[in-house]
Amino acid sequence: MKHLLSISNLNKSEAISILDTASELSRVSDGAVKKLPTLRGRTIVNLFAEDSTRTRISFEAAAKRLSADVINFSAKGSSLSKGESLKDTAMTLQAMGADAVVIRHPASGAAQRLADSEWMSGSVVNAGDGTHEHPSQALLDAFTIRKHLGMGGSDLSGLSVAIVGDILHSRVARSNVLLLSMLGAQVTLVAPPTLLPVGIANWPATVSYDFDSVIPHVDVVMMLRVQQERMTDLFFPNAREYSRYFGLNSDRMAQMKSGAIVMHPGPMNRGLEISAEVADSARSVITEQVTNGVSVRMAILYVLLAGGALEVGSN
Amino acid sequence: MTTNFLINNAALPDGKKADIAIANGLIASVGTAVKGDADVVIDAKDCIVLPGLVDLHTHLREPGREDAETVLSGSRAGAKGGFTAVSAMANTSPVADTAGVVEQVYRLGQEAGLLDVFPIGAVTQGLKGESLSEIGAMADSVARVRVFSDDGNCVSDPLVMRRALEYIKKFGGVIAQHAQDPRMTIGSQMNEGEISARLGLKGWPAVAEEAIIARDVLLADHVKSRLHICHLTTAGGVEIIRWAKARGIDVTAEVTPHHLLLTDDLASSYDPVYKVNPPLRTESDVHALREALADGTIDIVATDHAPHPTESKECEWQEAAFGMLGLETALSVVQKTMIDTGLMSWSQVADRMSITPARIGCYEHQGQPIAVGSVANLVVINPTQKWRVDRDLVLSKSSNTPYHGHELPGVITHTFFKGQATFSNGSVTSTGGN
Numbered sequence: 173m174k175h176l177l178s179i180s181n182l183n184k185s186e187a188i189s190i191l192d193t194a195s196e197l198s199r200v201s202d203g204a205v206k207k208l209p210t211l212r213g214r215t216i217v218n219l220f221a222e223d224s225t226r227t228r229i230s231f232e233a234a235a236k237r238l239s240a241d242v243i244n245f246s247a248k249g250s251s252l253s254k255g256e257s258l259k260d261t262a263m264t265l266q267a268m269g270a271d272a273v274v275i276r277h278p279a280s281g282a283a284q285r286l287a288d289s290e291w292m293s294g295s296v297v298n299a300g301d302g303t304h305e306h307p308s309q310a311l312l313d314a315f316t317i318r319k320h321l322g323m324g325g326s327d328l329s330g331l332s333v334a335i336v337g338d339i340l341h342s343r344v345a346r347s348n349v350l351l352l353s354m355l356g357a358q359v360t361l362v363a364p365p366t367l368l369p370v371g372i373a374n375w376p377a378t379v380s381y382d383f384d385s386v387i388p389h390v391d392v393v394m395m396l397r398v399q400q401e402r403m404t405d406l407f408f409p410n411a412r413e414y415s416r417y418f419g420l421n422s423d424r425m426a427q428m429k430s431g432a433i434v435m436h437p438g439p440m441n442r443g444l445e446i447s448a449e450v451a452d453s454a455r456s457v458i459t460e461q462v463t464n465g466v467s468v469r470m471a472i473l474y475v476l477l478a479g480g481a482l483e484v485g486s487n
Numbered sequence: 488m489t490t491n492f493l494i495n496n497a498a499l500p501d502g503k504k505a506d507i508a509i510a511n512g513l514i515a516s517v518g519t520a521v522k523g524d525a526d527v528v529i530d531a532k533d534c535i536v537l538p539g540l541v542d543l544h545t546h547l548r549e550p551g552r553e554d555a556e557t558v559l560s561g562s563r564a565g566a567k568g569g570f571t572a573v574s575a576m577a578n579t580s581p582v583a584d585t586a587g588v589v590e591q592v593y594r595l596g597q598e599a600g601l602l603d604v605f606p607i608g609a610v611t612q613g614l615k616g617e618s619l620s621e622i623g624a625m626a627d628s629v630a631r632v633r634v635f636s637d638d639g640n641c642v643s644d645p646l647v648m649r650r651a652l653e654y655i656k657k658f659g660g661v662i663a664q665h666a667q668d669p670r671m672t673i674g675s676q677m678n679e680g681e682i683s684a685r686l687g688l689k690g691w692p693a694v695a696e697e698a699i700i701a702r703d704v705l706l707a708d709h710v711k712s713r714l715h716i717c718h719l720t721t722a723g724g725v726e727i728i729r730w731a732k733a734r735g736i737d738v739t740a741e742v743t744p745h746h747l748l749l750t751d752d753l754a755s756s757y758d759p760v761y762k763v764n765p766p767l768r769t770e771s772d773v774h775a776l777r778e779a780l781a782d783g784t785i786d787i788v789a790t791d792h793a794p795h796p797t798e799s800k801e802c803e804w805q806e807a808a809f810g811m812l813g814l815e816t817a818l819s820v821v822q823k824t825m826i827d828t829g830l831m832s833w834s835q836v837a838d839r840m841s842i843t844p845a846r847i848g849c850y851e852h853q854g855q856p857i858a859v860g861s862v863a864n865l866v867v868i869n870p871t872q873k874w875r876v877d878r879d880l881v882l883s884k885s886s887n888t889p890y891h892g893h894e895l896p897g898v899i900t901h902t903f904f905k906g907q908a909t910f911s912n913g914s915v916t917s918t919g920g921n
Contacts, residue, residue: 259801279803280676280687281757288756302805304687346687369684370692 175287175296176472178305179350187351188326191315193482194464194471200237201467210478211240217270219261220246220299221277226438226462227299227308231274234469240477243268258282262291270294272477280304295476303341309437310347312468313394314355316461320433321391329356334386335377336362336418337396337445338407340369344437345396349377362386364418366407383418387427394435395420395446411444421447425455433457489906491515493525494867497536499857500834507536509863512906516859527908533871534900535833538841539571539602539864540818541853543634543663543741544717544789546810547573547604549595550588551580556794556884558595558604561814564792564883566601566909566916568814569866569899572845572853573602573792577609578639584609584620586628593630601909601916605850608632610651610662614640619651626658633849636663638717639764641699643669648703652712661739661847663715664703666724667765671695676805678751678766686754688804691766693721700724704731704738715847716740718791720765722775729784739847741789742776744813744820749773749889759800759807760889763793780839781830787844790817794885812888815881819895822870827896833870852905863906872898882915 173186182190200208216235220228228244235242245265258277265273272295275283280302287296300306314328323330333352339345339361352359353376360378361368368379380386387393398414408414415421420434428434434446434456442448451458474482492509499505499517506521507514542565548556556564558575565573575592577583583592589606596604608625612618614637625632635655642648642664651662672695677683679690700716704727707714719725719740728740745763750770753761761767779785793810800807821840825831831839845854855861875894878886902910909916 257798257802277803279805281805282803284757285803288758302687303689343687346685370679370690371681371684374681375684 173476176307176476177283177287177296177298179307179310179347179354184327184354187311187314187354190311190468190471190475191318192326193474194315194467196482197470197474198464198467207237207239209239210474211235211238214240214271214477215243215269216240216272216274216473217243217245217265219265219273219275220244221275221282222247222300224276224300226465227276230462230465231299231469233466234473237466237470238473240473258285259289259291262286262289266292266294272297272473274299276300278302297472297476300343302343304343305347306343307347308465308469308472309344310351311472312461312465313348313435313437314351315468316435316457316464317392319464320457321431327355328352331392332358332360332390333392333394334360334362334390335394335396336383336420338367338398338402339363339396340367341399341402342396348394349375353377360386360390362418364408364414383424384427387424388429391429391432392435393420393428393432397437397439398441398445415444419445419447420450422449425450425453428455435461437461490526490908491524492903492908493521493528494531494536495528497531497534497867500535500537500837502833507857509903509906512863514857514859514861514863517857529867529901531867534867534869536857537569537833537837537866537868538854538857539866539902539904540569540840541572541844541848541850542570542790542792542814542817543574543787543844543848544638544791545573545575545814546578546793547575547592548579548794550591554884555796558592559599560882560884561792562596562599562601562604563915564814564881566902566904567882567899568816569818569868569902570814571602571864571866571902571904572850573604573814574634574848575604575606576638577607577636578614582609582613583607584612586621586624589625589630589632590628602904603850603853605634605848606630606632607634607636607663610635610637610642611647616640616642616644616647619647619654622654622660623657626660633658633660634663634715634847635660636665636717638663638665641665641667641669643699645702645706649706649710652707652714653710656712659849661713661715663717664699665717666696666699666703668695668698676762677754678768680751680769682751682754686757688754693723693768696721696765697723697727700727704728704736707738708734708736712737714738718743718746718765718789719776719785720746720768720772722772725775725779725784729779732784739786740784741787742780742785743791744788744817745811745889746776747773747780747824748820754804757804759802759804760811760887762804762807762809763811764809777824777828777830780825781835786839787847788817788821788840789844790814794883795887796885800887810887812881812883812885815883816876816888816890816895818866818868818899819874819897822897823895826870863903865903866899867901869898869900870896874898
């Protein structure tokens with residue numbers, strides 16, 4: 173595997189081997205010396221053409237723990253904000269000898285454009301492209317679910333997951349639908365009809381407009397961020413009404429199965445899609461998602477750049 | 488000095504074999520064993536002769552974007568593609584909304600001399616959709632404009648559309664509508680459906696096209712004027728046109744070669760060479776369009792030839808310009824989709840690509856029967872041969888063809904404009920028929 177652009181690039185055993193590799197690597201993060209020499213001398217560029225804090229920091233930490241040299245290239249204050257084309261940026265990175273580019277970009281398909289072009293030859297990791305996919309987020313979500321609720325198997329069979337909110341514009345949802353269903357979970361998408369894409373009849377997920385009817389039956393409730401710009405674009409009457417029907421508050425949380433967990437890819441709008449009580453509750457694994465993100469991203473870089481998964485039990 | 492030609496042993500659109508003599512710009516004789524004092528004799532065994540193709544929808548980009556195309560380079564591409572007339576869309580810079588601009592484009596076409604360039608006038612000033620452009624002045628100009636379009640933009644205000652339809656009745660004009668509800672397509676990138684849902688690209692729903700078509704056929708009926716629908720792309724749009732024609736509404740419609748062949752799943756590559764407006768639709772739309780072209784519900788094929796410079800396509804999908812080249816591949820794509828599938832005959836191709844577009848545009852000396860006395864605007868195609876499209880070999884100034892590397896049927900061997908060969912033996916002549 174050279175690139176990670178979409179979950180559809182992975183088959184089930186490859187996905188599981190990334191999760192297993194992440195488990196092994198998480199022991200590094202737990203140790204006193206949080207570093208492996210695996211990618212010493214390799215250069216990884218974080219090309220962030222869109223503002224991001226947690227994903228960029230997470231990839232940076234992951235690369236550094238594998239001893240790679242990391243160059244951060246962000247929208248603000250760089251040539252990207254001066255209208256430089258993706259092609260010229262890519263050719264610059266190629267000239268600098270980047271072994272891998274981790275790209276976050278507002279345009280859907282930007283990562284694939286980079287990978288398919290002859291502009292650069294390194295590996296491309298999609299760290300979120302427009303409203304298309306965010307595969308490393310889905311992998312860290314699957315990792316977190318497996319760690320909490322896995323039935324001992326390597327996949328997620330028998331579990332059921334609700335993804336709630338703005339499915340239409342969510343790259344997190346697209347990647348998670350593909351990955352969680354591939355790993356055997358039952359996925360239900362919960363959203364107002366305006367925030368579901370036309371053309372999802374063939375997605376490996378069921379759809380519901382009624383959060384209350386779904387919530388007692390799922391093991392995982394994954395809340396999605398509602399972007400500020402959706403408020404004024406007729407997707408729903410106002411924030412209060414959205415919150416009333418699709419927000420996760422204490423009352424709804426009380427309906428959840430025992431042991432069921434609450435996830436959110438961040439950043440959260442407390443009081444809109446999720447209440448502060450829920451975000452800070454014992455069911456919430458939101459900060460753990462961040463921790464796991466580093467291990468999963470280490471595993472992704474390991475698999476792409478060190479030429480294969482880490483044998484379970486080695487090291 | 489004009490050269491006289493004799494085309495030997497060709498098939499006419501109806502399949503009959505004939506020899507065709509061209510002298511002094513006209514067809515001098517059509518029949519068997521025609522003899523003449525031809526300067527050049529062409530052996531057209533295996534070939535079909537059609538009246539020169541007429542494109543009702545061409546973006547020549549001049550004035551304003553001469554880096555993408557000029558009237559001359561577009562004329563060369565047209566001659567190579569078998570065209571003897573093209574219609575220069577109004578969305579230039581400055582916009583063709585005055586007699587001055589349409590006369591400039593008309594004159595540039597005459598100077599190029601490879602085919603007739605008929606300017607299309609803008610319906611509204613600056614294509615803004617607000618107030619009518621100088622439609623009468625353009626109609627009365629040297630360019631004698633009869634087709635008016637804001638193409639690129641929709642005339643979305645129903646009152647503006649109504650007034651435009653009424654106004655052009657004065658001289659028998661036609662409004663060519665780019666049917667796209669602007670509010671429903673803000674930021675739209677591709678057909679809205681299964682593929683857009685997966686790719687996370689903003690959808691351009693079929694209903695945004697169909698709602699405008701439905702409204703405008705009703706307006707055309709109400710004011711008893713003439714409406715032409717540009718680049719129809721949806722099965723639903725076909726149904727509306729069929730209904731309108733059955734009611735006797737004076738509406739015509741066009742389909743592009745690319746909408747007869749390509750589908751929205753090509754966007755999965757995120758390669759913007761497949762980004763076009765209106766967007767590529769689904770397989771079932773393609774089938775509906777082919778059937779409608781065959782049964783006459785759709786009247787004509789028009790290229791929507793839309794050249795763009797490299798940098799406008801060598802980028803992210805959502806940053807890229809809409810549009811693809813069409814002139815040099817149109818006849819081959821029509822052969823592939825309509826002839827080789829058995830849906831249409833060559834005489835129907837002559838109708839859809841020459842006779843009817845010339846009639847809609849009121850273009851003199853175009854789309855005439857292959858008969859003695861007609862101006863010799865002809866194209867000779869060998870349908871038994873194939874060729875491979877190479878974007879580095881196109882005559883257009885731009886290279887955004889979606890068919891790069893495709894093998895297509897039908898090799899054009901000659902194009903004649905006013906009796907002179909504008910294209911022969913694989914190259915365009917430096918001077919044309921004027």
